[in-house]
Amino acid sequence: MLRKFSVFFVAISFIFFIEKVSTKFEFTNLNCETLNKSYAEFEYCYLKSINRTYKYLSVKVNLLKKPIGKVKVRAALFKRFNGWRPFMFDMTVDACNFLKNTKSNPAARYFLDLFKPYSNMNHSCPFDHDLIVDKLDVAHINNQATVVLPFPEGDYFLETHWIAYDIDRAVVKLYGTLS
Numbered sequence: 001m002l003r004k005f006s007v008f009f010v011a012i013s014f015i016f017f018i019e020k021v022s023t024k025f026e027f028t029n030l031n032c033e034t035l036n037k038s039y040a041e042f043e044y045c046y047l048k049s050i051n052r053t054y055k056y057l058s059v060k061v062n063l064l065k066k067p068i069g070k071v072k073v074r075a076a077l078f079k080r081f082n083g084w085r086p087f088m089f090d091m092t093v094d095a096c097n098f099l100k101n102t103k104s105n106p107a108a109r110y111f112l113d114l115f116k117p118y119s120n121m122n123h124s125c126p127f128d129h130d131l132i133v134d135k136l137d138v139a140h141i142n143n144q145a146t147v148v149l150p151f152p153e154g155d156y157f158l159e160t161h162w163i164a165y166d167i168d169r170a171v172v173k174l175y176g177t178l179s
């Protein structure tokens with residue numbers, strides 16, 4: 001495990017040196033799909049632009065078979081070259097283990113920090129309530145992707161799979177551009 005994280009960070013530092021680092025993140029699209037409507041349903045899933053600087057993302061998923069005590073999350077990043085290619089990471093994390101000690105996995109922690117301040121998911125298992133990401137500010141993602149950990153310019157999408165009891169239940173894809 002440790003080795004995998006070191007590779008993750010070394011790879012990122014490497015890219016930092018060879019490519020132009022971006023300074024601005026913009027959302028381009030958001031897509032939420034449930035794989036079983038009697039298990040989980042999206043109440044809403046949208047991007048909103050209030051003005052030129054304030055844009056946000058909101059998602060709410062109703063869990064219909066609560067409580068959920070076994071959760072894994074798969075997060076994979078894709079970048080557009082000639083077509084979409086896997087980029088930097090494709091990791092599956094046992095969320096229940098990870099949330100007991102978020103320092104245990106720096107890559108997963110980076111991913112959690114992307115939405116944690118805006119969500120009600122920052123607690124240990126089980127999950128016995130609907131899951132919400134409320135008005136996740138583009139400025140926060142911008143800071144995470146250009147200051148905390150600088151990524152190169154380009155078009156990206158982050159694909160996340162929400163897995164309960166080892167069955168894929170929902171897929172959320174967030175598209176964005178770093179320029």
Ligand SMILES: *[C@@H]1O[C@H](CO)[C@@H](O)[C@H](O)[C@H]1NC(C)=O
Pocket residue numbers: 036037038039065
């Ligand atoms: C959908 O989820 C329900 C509730 O857990 C389950 O009974 C049903 O078998 C699932 N359907 C499919 C197609 O997996």
Ligand SMILES: *[C@@H]1O[C@H](CO)[C@@H](O)[C@H](O)[C@H]1NC(C)=O
Pocket residue numbers: 050051052053054
């Ligand atoms: C954008 O909207 C936010 C929230 O309403 C407001 O606080 C901010 O001042 C606005 N920015 C501009 C540039 O109008």
Ligand SMILES: *[C@@H]1O[C@H](CO)[C@@H](O)[C@H](O)[C@H]1NC(C)=O
Pocket residue numbers: 099100102122123124
């Ligand atoms: C939830 O967030 C608080 C404040 O950011 C933090 O102290 C706590 O460790 C977090 N809990 C989990 C389970 O991540």
